[in-house]
Amino acid sequence: MSTESAFRTSGAESVFRFWPRHNEAIYERLESKHVWLEQALRAEARGGDPLEHEMILNIGPQHPATHGVLRCVVKMDGETIEKSVLDIGYLHRGIEKLAEHKTYQEFMPYTDRMDYLAPYANNVAWCLAVEKLVGINVPERAQWLRMIMCELARISSHLLWLGVGLMDAGAVSVFLWTFKGREDLYRIFDEVAGARFTVSHSRIGGLVADLTPEAFRLIHQFVDDFGQEIAGWEALLNRNRIWIDRNRDVGTLTREEAVEIGLTGANLRASGEPYDIRRFEPYLFYGEVDFDVPTREEGDSLARYFVRLEEMKEGLRIIRQCLDRLPDGPIRADDAKQAYPSKDEVYYSMEGMIHDFLYTDVGVAPPKGAACYQAIESPKGELGWYLQSDGTGNPWRAKVNAPSFTNLQGLEHMMEGSLVADAVILIGSIDPVMGEADK
Amino acid sequence: MDIPLYWTAVVAFVVLNLMMLSASVLVYAERKVSGYIQLRPGPDRVGPRGFFQPFADVLKLLFKEDIRPFSANPFIHSLAPVVMVVIAMSVPAVIPFARGVVIADVGPGVLVILALTSISVYGITLAGWSSNSKYSLLGGLRSAAQMISYELTMGLAVVSVILLAGTLNVTGIVEDQAGGWAILGWNIFRNPIGAILFVVTAFAETNRAPFDLPEAEQELVGGYHTEYSGMKFGMFFLAEYVNWWVASFVIVTLFFGGYLVPFEPLLIQAFPELAGSILLGALQVLSLLVKVAFFAFLFIWVRWTLPRFKYNQLMQLGWKVLLPIALVNVVVVALGMIFFRAIF
Numbered sequence: 130m131s132t133e134s135a136f137r138t139s140g141a142e143s144v145f146r147f148w149p150r151h152n153e154a155i156y157e158r159l160e161s162k163h164v165w166l167e168q169a170l171r172a173e174a175r176g177g178d179p180l181e182h183e184m185i186l187n188i189g190p191q192h193p194a195t196h197g198v199l200r201c202v203v204k205m206d207g208e209t210i211e212k213s214v215l216d217i218g219y220l221h222r223g224i225e226k227l228a229e230h231k232t233y234q235e236f237m238p239y240t241d242r243m244d245y246l247a248p249y250a251n252n253v254a255w256c257l258a259v260e261k262l263v264g265i266n267v268p269e270r271a272q273w274l275r276m277i278m279c280e281l282a283r284i285s286s287h288l289l290w291l292g293v294g295l296m297d298a299g300a301v302s303v304f305l306w307t308f309k310g311r312e313d314l315y316r317i318f319d320e321v322a323g324a325r326f327t328v329s330h331s332r333i334g335g336l337v338a339d340l341t342p343e344a345f346r347l348i349h350q351f352v353d354d355f356g357q358e359i360a361g362w363e364a365l366l367n368r369n370r371i372w373i374d375r376n377r378d379v380g381t382l383t384r385e386e387a388v389e390i391g392l393t394g395a396n397l398r399a400s401g402e403p404y405d406i407r408r409f410e411p412y413l414f415y416g417e418v419d420f421d422v423p424t425r426e427e428g429d430s431l432a433r434y435f436v437r438l439e440e441m442k443e444g445l446r447i448i449r450q451c452l453d454r455l456p457d458g459p460i461r462a463d464d465a466k467q468a469y470p471s472k473d474e475v476y477y478s479m480e481g482m483i484h485d486f487l488y489t490d491v492g493v494a495p496p497k498g499a500a501c502y503q504a505i506e507s508p509k510g511e512l513g514w515y516l517q518s519d520g521t522g523n524p525w526r527a528k529v530n531a532p533s534f535t536n537l538q539g540l541e542h543m544m545e546g547s548l549v550a551d552a553v554i555l556i557g558s559i560d561p562v563m564g565e566a567d568k
Numbered sequence: 569m570d571i572p573l574y575w576t577a578v579v580a581f582v583v584l585n586l587m588m589l590s591a592s593v594l595v596y597a598e599r600k601v602s603g604y605i606q607l608r609p610g611p612d613r614v615g616p617r618g619f620f621q622p623f624a625d626v627l628k629l630l631f632k633e634d635i636r637p638f639s640a641n642p643f644i645h646s647l648a649p650v651v652m653v654v655i656a657m658s659v660p661a662v663i664p665f666a667r668g669v670v671i672a673d674v675g676p677g678v679l680v681i682l683a684l685t686s687i688s689v690y691g692i693t694l695a696g697w698s699s700n701s702k703y704s705l706l707g708g709l710r711s712a713a714q715m716i717s718y719e720l721t722m723g724l725a726v727v728s729v730i731l732l733a734g735t736l737n738v739t740g741i742v743e744d745q746a747g748g749w750a751i752l753g754w755n756i757f758r759n760p761i762g763a764i765l766f767v768v769t770a771f772a773e774t775n776r777a778p779f780d781l782p783e784a785e786q787e788l789v790g791g792y793h794t795e796y797s798g799m800k801f802g803m804f805f806l807a808e809y810v811n812w813w814v815a816s817f818v819i820v821t822l823f824f825g826g827y828l829v830p831f832e833p834l835l836i837q838a839f840p841e842l843a844g845s846i847l848l849g850a851l852q853v854l855s856l857l858v859k860v861a862f863f864a865f866l867f868i869w870v871r872w873t874l875p876r877f878k879y880n881q882l883m884q885l886g887w888k889v890l891l892p893i894a895l896v897n898v899v900v901v902a903l904g905m906i907f908f909r910a911i912f
Binding site: 184186187192193194208295296297298299300301302305306309369371372374375548549550551552553 | 602605606607608702703706710777778780781784785786787788789872873874875876877878879880881
């Protein structure tokens with residue numbers, strides 16, 4: 130193959146050059162397996178492949194449709210993708226290693242930067258894991274508020290997925306239309322946390338502050354209005370021939386395949402597996418609210434679209450119930466060894482200030498040898514943290530089970546046999562966030 | 569007809585410059601309309617209400633570095649954008665802007681239009697091939713396949729018009745639509761299926777959404793013009809805008825009565841001194857421009873609201889849906905000509 134010779138470097142040079150060797154490994158993986166064998170056999174029967182009609186195309190990492198810095202190297206016959214190899218890691222920041230050098234509370238803002246489309250869900254995932262490790266009882270009001278904010282984060286993430294998915298299909302305007310809904314959400318986040326994007330609002334043992342009356346007003350308004358907006362999306366897209374045709378039977382995964390690959394979240398549910406952590410291992414108060422887990426049997430991009438649209442509606446349902454059942458009470462655990470004391474205590478009492486100082490310096494210290502795994506259903510799927518403690522204020526080991534990373538495992542399989550135009554739709558429908566996949 | 573040469577030269581000069589100017593107006597219109605579609609104000613900083621934005625854009629392109637890929641074919645790489653612009657600019661030569669105001673009143677004018685639009689695919693394909701980039705190559709190939717598929721339907725739609733008019737001359741086709749009550753003589757009412765087919769294929773021929781596969785920026789980055797920069801890219805840009813401006817002209821000329829003013833016979837009946845006057849000519853140009861502006865708006869409207877087709881769906885639509893309909897339509901129009909000649 131001509132591609133091999135193009136990347137073969139001579140002698141000692143190659144030892145110092147990481148990049149060509151890295152590329153060569155990718156090309157070798159492309160050449161391996163059955164495709165190469167089949168092609169070799171065919172070429173032999175025909176007496177060679179003089180036209181070299183196959184082409185290796187490098188999609189990404191700088192490509193408008195790869196949602197960040199995903200790199201796919203695909204081998205194509207005409208417009209059909211015969212084989213694809215993913216190359217991730219362009220946004221690797223060593224999140225897990227960073228966690229080992231921070232106290233539990235200090236690390237929380239870093240989680241915002243993982244799945245940056247739903248920061249609140251990440252905060253909650255980290256805090257829940259730490260609370261489980263230490264054994265902190267979080268006040269009820271804080272848990273209900275966390276649920277509200279998590280569902281808002283889910284809607285925000287799904288809205289962006291919808292806009293970006295349609296933009297990949299060529300309808301650029303929809304991207305900006307979804308930002309109308311996201312702007313309302315950002316206004317809520319701004320009112321709640323003081324930051325529009327990276328909220329960092331959850332704290333170990335509760336929340337940083339209660340929601341203002343203005344925030345409740347905005348949330349109520351959003352819940353009342355957004356149903357109509359979803360109905361608008363359905364009216365626009367459910368009968369749009371081009372959109373339906375581009376998604377139907379694209380990237381189909383059967384239930385068995387999806388389970389085997391290990392997909393999570395909406396991608397798994399679109400293949401017919403009704404697995405939702407909110408239902409199977411309820412955290413917060415998800416066991417007490419009434420909601421459906423939308424599933425589809427088809428397993429194609431269209432099914433994933435319908436599932437996510439339904440999930441937004443279910444999210445609204447959950448928020449409504451949370452708002453109705455929201456109890457009064459404190460929003461942070463009242464134990465200075467486990468959570469920050471309130472600002473009143475810090476400013477006006479000596480003990481409060483000492484506790485605040487100590488909590489910032491050391492933070493919570495789980496018993497030596499304690500370990501736990503806590504997962505939540507983030508907008509992308511199962512987001513879990515495995516924590517191991519050595520008795521100090523820093524985790525001895527923090528390992529994240531990132532849904533985008535697991536979902537990307539299915540992409541190579543889906544892309545093989547589809548068209549280049551489908552590849553773009555597929556990346557969109559998997560909904561990866563590279564900040565999370567690359568950790 | 570005997571039109572003096574200097575008159576042709578004057579009209580050609582005016583039309584060429586108007587085409588250039590209209591391209592910048594179209595850029596402004598597209599950015600403004602797409603802005604309103606996308607819930608944002610659009611350009612509003614350069615000049616009054618952002619009207620000079622296109623000129624600022626062109627100025628920027630002029631000052632940009634002209635990058636040519638190392639392995640590109642230098643001659644063809646420079647030739648391709650020129651081909652695009654020249655072709656786009658030559659089509660208006662055969663379009664009548666008012667009664668008797670046409671640069672070249674060629675006998676088989678419709679064939680000239682078809683021939684020129686077919687050549688424009690060379691610009692795209694050559695650009696895609698000469699850049700020596702994989703994305704460009706895919707864009708160029710897509711364009712070639714798309715043009716061939718949609719040329720047939722477009723040709724057949726034009727054939728149905730020629731059948732009705734009985735002439736290949738563009739002015740003849742326009743004058744043929746003058747009959748009937750007020751606007752009922754227009755080909756859109758006599759041959760509605762042909763009109764719809766022609767509008768759809770015109771979208772495909774000008775590579776506008778939802779048929780903009782050759783440049784599909786989400787899949788092929790920029791398609792055939794991925795490797796172009798500076799004014800060479802600007803020329804592709806110019807050619808694209810002139811192309812759909814011209815396509816609107818052709819749609820209006822063939823199917824919407826061209827320069828004919830609606831209710832023209834009634835108007836002349838009421839004011840007999842109007843016939844043959846300069847005022848009537850101005851009215852005709854105005855009427856043409858209003859109709860063309862509507863179709864230019866349609867192009868923008870469709871582009872910013874519809875998703876893009878997939879390659880195989882495009883082929884399916886072209887060969888399995890549009891082509892049979894076009895064939896049947898030609899037969900139906902021909903039969904209609906035989907049996908209902910009085911009406912037509």
